[in-house]
Amino acid sequence: MPELPEVEVTRRGIAPTVEGEILRELVVREHRFRWPVPAELPGIVAGQTVRKADRRGKYLLLDMASGTMIVHLGMSGSLRHVRADDPPRTHDHVDWIFDRGIIRMHDPRRFGAVLWHPVAHGPILEHKLLANLGIEPFDPRFDGEWLYRYTRGRAPAIKQVLLAGDIVVGVGNIYASESLFRAGIHPVTPAGKISRMRYDRLAAAVRQVLASAIESGGSTLRDYVGVGGESGYFQLNAQVYDREGLPCRVCATPIRRIVQGQRATYFCPRCQRS
Known part of the structure; x- marks a missing residue:
């Protein structure tokens, strides 16, 4: 299972492609993850700018004006850069399409997640998946x-x-x-x-x-x-x-x-x- 280091490496890897960039299209080929990808999500996020690629624990957080996309890699997931002409492989389930490139999610076991937390539901850190997490190990308070x-x-x-x-x-x-x-x-x-x-x-x-x-x-x-x-x-x-x-x-x-x-x-x- 990807743990904090793997997720942080992934966050750093996608940040140059997504931060400050408009998400032109979210392509969801498979909605059946650990929690189903909301059917309306592609329509909600298309055209929005990703203000920041953040992380809380093992969750990637893509911050936008109207909410935050929560991405979890589950047991076997990964994100990678692909070209526009790269055909999806088996288990390539989600694409984030930006002007600077495409980020593709590969998850053979489908234990990952792509969820949406609208601003109207409150601060992202109060989401039920994040609210009870412990302190970050690089937080100055952790000793x-x-x-x-x-x-x-x-x-x-x-x-x-x-x-x-x-x-x-x-x-x-x-x-x-x-x-x-x-x-x-x-x-x-x-x-x-x-x-x-x-x-x-x-x-x-x-x-x-x-x-x-x-x-x-x-x-x-x-x-x-x-x-x-x-x-x-x-x-x-x-x-x-x-x-x-x-x-x-x-x-x-x-x-x-x-x-x-x-x-x-x-x-x-x-x-x-x-």
Whole structure:
């Protein structure tokens, strides 16, 4: 699933094509996504200018005068630049046509979304999909104190708490394993039992890991590619993720794999003892 780094890489990739530009046409070849694409949406947005391409968590937000288009890449989606004469492939479901180019959405599993939030419904951040998201990891307020404060009394494992997204957004499965390794925290440690000092290390690790992933173009495990068709390569330099049985790059202890909430977790039993 594309996580925060992949979505941020996508946002940066489409911004030069869409920001300040008129959306000439929205072509919807398939309306059946996780939530159906509103049938009236092409008529609403055609001719409007995209004022800004923004992001909240894993949601892309295309801001226009009368509302905001919400785009989610789901489990297998991606956006890419195409030429006007490029015929749609199988699973190419939506085109955004601008003077500077065409952005095309590819989503084999159709778990993504293209939705509309009109200005009349209030601020976009109050939309039901966004209202309960945690803080952005690059927000200046996000630090060890933030994690410590919002984990008091929480018994679930810290890995699960990071994935929940109600305290901080965007720390997906790969990035949670990598952040916990950098912070020296065992992934099954109850979130409420971690000290403030250790949360300082974890907050710093989260920012470092996500920044590195964005710089690397995200992670490509299955379907994700950038807007130019390029693969992300963060996973190639992962310290623990998908390295079960291989020596830890720090202490040479074999990396272990466990399953938490049906998601694979990787860790070093020596570097992350508790």
